[in-house]
Amino acid sequence: MKDMNIVFAGFGGQGVLFAGKVAAYVGLIEGQEISWLPSYGPEMRGGTANCSVCISENPIGSPLVTNPNVLVAMNLPSLDRFLDAVEPGGTVILDSSLIDREISRTDITVHRVPASRLAEENGLQGLANMILTGKLFREFPCSPDALDQAIQKCVPARKAQMLDLNRKAVALGAEQ
């Protein structure tokens, strides 16, 4: 895997912290050094939430990602907040069903995935986050099992019925 400094950002409740945790576990399963740092505090209650995930061959210094090389944006305020900070050559993956905005930067790669609409149409309500995560690991491949194992680590036993839905969501995201 290449070194990744990812910011997942969206509204509280969209599952950006969960998606970040899955990505962190993928890194761990791949034998990389990893860190996961959430935003915490009032912004989580109805406002925006985000987390920084670092995946690297080397020990992680600052776990706070100020210049991501990958931004996963699930709403417009999050895109506005982090877009300028994305490293030149970096990648933005955004939920195009919720973000209707042209991006003028030409030094980054943008993937538009209508994740919320796809979730709605496929009985995957609330799993737009995992559709985008599927796309993320399509663009930055990990070993075939790593993502599935990571999902198993992150879905709690009391929500076992969510396991297959999460799998379906990442598979759908990987097709985009």
Added chain:
Amino acid sequence: MKVLMKGNEALAEAAIRSGCRHFFGYPITPQTELAAYMSKRMPKIGGTYLQAESEIAAVNMVLGASAAGVRAMTSSSSPGISLKSEGISYMAGSDLPALIINVQRGGPGLGGIQPSQADYWQATKATGHGDFQILVFAPSTVQEMVDLVSGAFDAADRWRMPAMILADGMLGQMMEPVTLPEEDGKPLPEKDWCANGHQDRREHHVINSLYLTPDKLEDLVVERYKRYEQVKAQEQRAEEYLVEDADTVIVAYGASSRVVRSAVNKAREQGRKVGLIRPITLWPFPVDALQKAAAHARNFLVVEMSMGQMVDDVKLSIDCKVPVHFFGRTGGIIPTPAEVLGEIEKLA
């Protein structure tokens, strides 16, 4: 495989695996996951989790439990630690071991809830009134939080004094992979001074911090300070990173040391001779490591998430032989590696 844990949860689990069965706390961001974790785990293993009516009550419950000879702890964040300072002073004055965890947030007052290191002075100089010190440990990773907990309990028992783990909101909230130690099940060290039930088979043990005769009180404090000298000689710990040939030595602990490490790596890529001394114990302060570096360094740079509370300790440690500079952010702002690199470049 390693597990991903939040720093706060890792501290709690490590305490349990170090034989702690008595936790008394009160919620406060960004520390609350620690108490929440304890509330789930303690009842399952026959331990005591108690959410007290206030921080002051919680710390005094720790005092009582420790006096009875058990491993006890509390945790809070900055404003809550101020409230606990009375109990910490009483424990120091009663020669009681205990573990106090401070997951620092911005201050003064209620301040903010984002990560900060502005309680350095409080932790190392004045965790309460009177002549005393406590042991202060400063982890910089989630794994190190786990590793320091059992050592902090052991050191507190060994020296009969309170120990603090000085963390911050970043370390408490972040997740990293950890390996947890197995609980070895060995009995904890005998406490032949504790006030437990003895059915008149021995003399009473008195645990007290009130001494109305000045001579007696002076003797006790002086004895304690002799012990502190031994602590200083035996417990200092620091990590040295690329210090050997460094012209510029940065001193940083905890969260800010992680930022500095990134900046040091970048500076080294540019061919700059920069190193990091990371105090692991803040009291006793790792004077020896700093003195060694002062023999070859041309500059020291202290980086903190405060207005520079550790600067004086660095200057005193090296007798001001080398200029000591400072860079810090405060109020809950985490400095960036680029900012620290900018400071390094200024010193070149």
